[in-house]
Amino acid sequence: MEYTFFFDEAFHDRIIRLNKTGVLNTMVDNALDSYIGVFWGCNSKDLPFITSNISSFEEKHRARFGLKEDQELKSQIIAKKNFSHGIRSFNKNAYDFYWDLFSLIKETKPILQIEIISKTEYVIRQLFENIIFDRRYNINPSTFIYSLTKFFNVYHTNELLESLFNIHDTRTSYNFRKILLNHLKCVLSEIKDIKRKQREYVALKQLYDIISKSKISFSSEGEYAFSYIPDYHGLSLLLNELNISNSDVSLIIDNEEKTFQTGMEFDFNSIEQVDSKDNIQVRLSDWIAGFIGRMIYAIQNDEGMLEDKIEKINEISNNDLSTKRILDKSWFELYQKQYDLYLLIYNSFIIGHENYWTTMTTSNCDQALLLYALIRYIASYDSFERFNSIEPEMHSEYYNSKLLNELNEYYKRIEHNI
Structure with a gap:
């Protein structure tokens, strides 16, 4: 047919x-x-x-x-x-x-x-492909990408987005990682006792732990x-x-x-x-x-x-x-x-x-x-x-x-x- x-x-x-x-x-x-x-x-x-x-x-x-x-x-x-x-x-x-x-x-x-x-998520996937994870973590790619994408959609600031689109060397990679961890830390501190955010809290805590022990080797080139x-x-x-x-x-x-x-x-x-x-x-x-x-x-x-x-x-x-x-x-x-x-x-x-x-x-x-x-x-x-x-x-x-x-x-x- x-x-x-x-x-x-x-x-x-x-x-x-x-x-x-x-x-x-x-x-x-x-x-x-x-x-x-x-x-x-x-x-x-x-x-x-x-x-x-x-x-x-x-x-x-x-x-x-x-x-x-x-x-x-x-x-x-x-x-x-x-x-x-x-x-x-x-x-x-x-x-x-x-x-x-x-x-x-x-x-x-x-x-x-x-x-x-x-x-x-399409942008986050480019990032994921260039993260060097700590070997002690057994990373589930789908949940990692899902949680990080959702985090960016809900809790992004201009500072975080600008750092993501400005990664081109070791210094800027480090800067993005530092800003991302600070965003996660601030959000975790605020939602830890909010009932409707408990599943999200667990997911973001895992993200924080993984990213804090990972290295980002990535060039964003300003656009995708x-x-x-x-x-x-x-x-x-x-x-x-x-x-x-x-x-x-x-x-x-x-x-x-x-x-x-x-x-x-x-x-x-x-x-x-x-x-x-x-x-x-x-x-x-x-x-x-x-x-x-x-x-x-x-x-x-x-x-x-x-x-x-x-x-x-x-x-x-x-x-x-x-x-x-x-x-x-x-x-x-x-x-x-x-x-x-x-x-x-x-x-x-x-x-x-x-x-x-x-x-x-x-x-x-x-x-x-x-x-x-x-x-x-x-x-x-x-x-x-x-x-x-x-x-x-x-x-x-x-x-x-x-x-x-x-x-x-x-x-x-x-x-x-x-």
């Missing part, structure tokens, strides 16, 4: 670097730590049927948004403010767009393969070019899981030279670059990637979820570290039709796409779980009446518990290499 797959990406930072104010470009407003890549594909004989459905969808919504026939319908057509509280804050056009999109996915049943890759190998690695793993040979797959991707060159290293039947403006199938990948990225961004940046920003690590005692961070209740103040859309997303986007490699993350999968746990939580209620019988404040608590349980289960798996 022959298969055709299409690909596009969202929240794509080609180069990871500090900006002029010392802030990582993946941490500025409107940026997301996760790179989102979406493949969708099908048996080539089914492509005309699916394409016809995509065309009908696009024609309807191009007219809805007042676009001319030569204008591309991109995921950005849905304004970011629609996602502030997830589906609860969708206006009519946004609601109809995603209802029809996920109905299309449910009807056509494409093969989906999704990458949600932490850009911070993002790698697209995880895209094709994830797709190859899913194809293998489905007993499809890479050589039976033709790829069509949005114009991106480095993504194209990386794909050439894998043994697909063919790979072709196109302009998404001229390829409606690639635009389907864009619509899906845009939804995933914007939902994750909205959850992560919800006021109830945000940790206090740290200006100076030695002043971290001024930060509120003890208050539990939970999603605002507005996310759960749903009408019937909004609940129904979450249910449709669950049935079209998760059910039927439950292969292990449907979603590819690296060690840090936290942002992927933010979204998947939310969809699974809402869909766990067998009716809107049952869902609506619970106060929104309690839904926030229950979702938080589900998310923490899924994160803890994941950490146990990587801790024991399962």
Whole structure:
């Protein structure tokens, strides 16, 4: 059998670097730590049927948004403010767009393969490859990278980031290690008696002990070019899981030279670059990637979820570290039709796409779980009446518990290499 797959990406930072104010470009407003890549594909004989459905969808919504026939319908057509509280804050056009999109996915049943890759972790992995560990430690690479990535995402300061991106000799390597250890020490001192931070305390104490007895031999060169190998690695793993040979797959991707060159290293039947403006199938990948990225961004940046920003690590005692961070209740103040859309997303986007490699993350999968746990939580209620019988404040608590349980289960798996 022959298969055709299409690909596009969202929240794509080609180069990871500090900006002029010392802030990582993946941490500025409107940026997301996760790179989102979406493949969708099908048996080539089914492509005309699916394409016809995509065309009908696009024609309807191009007219809805007042676009001319030569204008591309991109995921950005849905304004970011629609996602502030997830589906609860969708206006009519946004609601109809995603209802029809996920109905299309449910009807056509494409093969989906999704990458949600932490850009911070990508940098941390370069560091990990250049640490000389004390031989007395039996290092689990996955837990080390996960814990250090999470530490940088939550407790970074400009000082720490600047030292990471300024390693080029023995002196600057030593300086980075000294600053990192001081950050860990300050955080450990503040969280040791906080109940919600106890698992984190143990992980960070292990990090401190390991790094304090390790040597860093590393050159950061000021920036990192993002790698697209995880895209094709994830797709190859899913194809293998489905007993499809890479050589039976033709790829069509949005114009991106480095993504194209990386794909050439894998043994697909063919790979072709196109302009998404001229390829409606690639635009389907864009619509899906845009939804995933914007939902994750909205959850992560919800006021109830945000940790206090740290200006100076030695002043971290001024930060509120003890208050539990939970999603605002507005996310759960749903009408019937909004609940129904979450249910449709669950049935079209998760059910039927439950292969292990449907979603590819690296060690840090936290942002992927933010979204998947939310969809699974809402869909766990067998009716809107049952869902609506619970106060929104309690839904926030229950979702938080589900998310923490899924994160803890994941950490146990990587801790024991399962």
